Amino acid sequence: MSADRITAHDGATLVREVRRRVGMCGWLGGAAGAIVVFVAIGFLVPVFADRHQTVRLGLINGPLVAAYVLISGATINRRFGRHLTRSLEWIREERAPDQREHGLALRLAAQAVTLDVIGWTIAGTLFAILNAIIYSVGLGAVVGATIWLGGETTCALDYLLYERALRPVTQRALAARASRETSAPGVRGRLMMAWALGTGVPLFGVLVIGVVGVSKSGVHATYVSSAVLFLGIVATAAGLLATQFAAKAIADPLLAVRRGLEYVERGELEVHVPVNDGSEVGLLQAGFNRMADGLRERERIRDLFGRQVGEQVAHAALSKGVRLGGEEREVAALFIDLVGSTSLALAIPPAELVRLLNRFFRVVVEVVEQERGMVNKFEGDAALCVFGAPIAYQDSAGDALRAARALAGRLARELPEIDFGIGVSAGSAVAGNVGAEQRFEYTVVGDPINEAARLAELAKQRPERVLASDAALERSGSEADAWNVTEAAVLRGRLGPTRLAHPQA
Numbered sequence: 001m002s003a004d005r006i007t008a009h010d011g012a013t014l015v016r017e018v019r020r021r022v023g024m025c026g027w028l029g030g031a032a033g034a035i036v037v038f039v040a041i042g043f044l045v046p047v048f049a050d051r052h053q054t055v056r057l058g059l060i061n062g063p064l065v066a067a068y069v070l071i072s073g074a075t076i077n078r079r080f081g082r083h084l085t086r087s088l089e090w091i092r093e094e095r096a097p098d099q100r101e102h103g104l105a106l107r108l109a110a111q112a113v114t115l116d117v118i119g120w121t122i123a124g125t126l127f128a129i130l131n132a133i134i135y136s137v138g139l140g141a142v143v144g145a146t147i148w149l150g151g152e153t154t155c156a157l158d159y160l161l162y163e164r165a166l167r168p169v170t171q172r173a174l175a176a177r178a179s180r181e182t183s184a185p186g187v188r189g190r191l192m193m194a195w196a197l198g199t200g201v202p203l204f205g206v207l208v209i210g211v212v213g214v215s216k217s218g219v220h221a222t223y224v225s226s227a228v229l230f231l232g233i234v235a236t237a238a239g240l241l242a243t244q245f246a247a248k249a250i251a252d253p254l255l256a257v258r259r260g261l262e263y264v265e266r267g268e269l270e271v272h273v274p275v276n277d278g279s280e281v282g283l284l285q286a287g288f289n290r291m292a293d294g295l296r297e298r299e300r301i302r303d304l305f306g307r308q309v310g311e312q313v314a315h316a317a318l319s320k321g322v323r324l325g326g327e328e329r330e331v332a333a334l335f336i337d338l339v340g341s342t343s344l345a346l347a348i349p350p351a352e353l354v355r356l357l358n359r360f361f362r363v364v365v366e367v368v369e370q371e372r373g374m375v376n377k378f379e380g381d382a383a384l385c386v387f388g389a390p391i392a393y394q395d396s397a398g399d400a401l402r403a404a405r406a407l408a409g410r411l412a413r414e415l416p417e418i419d420f421g422i423g424v425s426a427g428s429a430v431a432g433n434v435g436a437e438q439r440f441e442y443t444v445v446g447d448p449i450n451e452a453a454r455l456a457e458l459a460k461q462r463p464e465r466v467l468a469s470d471a472a473l474e475r476s477g478s479e480a481d482a483w484n485v486t487e488a489a490v491l492r493g494r495l496g497p498t499r500l501a502h503p504q505a
Helices: 003-007 011-048 051-087 099-106 108-134 137-165 167-176 187-215 221-265 280-309 311-320 341-347 350-370 396-414 447-459 470-475 478-482
Strands: 325-339 374-379 382-387 419-435 440-445 466-469 483-489 498-503
Touching: 011 051, 011 108, 011 137, 011 167, 051 099, 051 108, 099 108, 099 167, 108 137, 137 167, 137 221, 167 280, 221 280, 325 341, 325 350, 325 396, 325 440, 325 447, 325 470, 341 350, 350 374, 350 382, 350 396, 374 440, 382 396, 382 447, 396 419, 396 466, 396 470, 396 478, 396 498, 419 447, 419 470, 447 466, 447 498, 466 470, 470 483, 470 498, 478 483
Parallel strands: 419 466
Antiparallel strands: 325 382, 325 419, 374 382, 419 440, 466 498, 483 498
């Protein structure tokens, strides 16, 4: 059963399943280690004793080893099971752990290995003394050293197994209370364990056998070669297992982080990597989640920023930075204003008026953005739309004229209950940020803006409801063919006449 599936269980089921898996790892590791050590001692005994004595020692030690494995295994399993159940009471109760419970949960693997170390230490001391009494101090020392080396190897392998079996607990603990410090051996420690299991301890055993074979007279070469061969087989198997577990303990979390990065690269920021490792690898997992949280927060701010000031302004600000001031450029302006908004506000409730204005402005935004424009300001029941700033396009005047025709058509179809006037102008203006360092806004200032507002005011009195200046037509491309130039008029606040145009019927 995978760690993710176990983590999804309810608290009581998770504790039972983790306890079962940890107990199984302890029994398998202890039994396998005891068998390997017993066989290893069997290879070393002929160096000190004859065949008859070897059989006698085996008959005495064999039943004692089996009994010790069963008794110590049951004792350790029961003691650690009670400790695990007490430490994970917060999971059974489906609540967040306090600081003490959090620390106990992250140290469960170390606690389990500590009990194993005690069991192997007692075994080494007990059987060393027993064999020293039965045969000789030298054999007792060899038995004690062999048990110590085998116990070290088994405990290191057990830790890797415990750490993996306890990952669902680690994940819940770190999800409930994040930790900025490591609580488990990191990459270097795990690689050192793998080295010790696969190389260090077996190599030390080979050196001991070699020294005994050279220094002690009468040692048959077959015994030495058989012992070295046995140690080589054990080293290969233990080293392979240790390396596999150590590599998997490092690779699995890194693979999850890599997959998370692939989601982020695709723009899918709703990604979360489970933090189930107490080492620096777990800190990397937590760091990735903090990074994803920051990216989501930044994207929310960017989205809100774009909705407030317009996507084009937001993109320019994020890519180039912001500063007060502006630059002169050729722009086109579209101004749209509702007719009779004051009387409309008296005729319908405020909430309904707001919904009507939102429908109106939604159509304005959709049409203007479709023609590469930007709604620069909402002014009560009016809107100022700019084309050619902050991003310059080749035919901004043509875009504004097309938007005016399309906007008039959509409003007539979708919102027949409102009336409006639209004015379009084009020319030179200054576009940039206006205000103070603490608070500013992007705006466009110049004659085209004023002229578009005056044209919208005049358009309210015309049946077409849409007027454009000759300046806009002169700066447009083929879009000018869809407009008719009619008379000239002196707009409010201006000295000279402005030639007017409206869309062809």
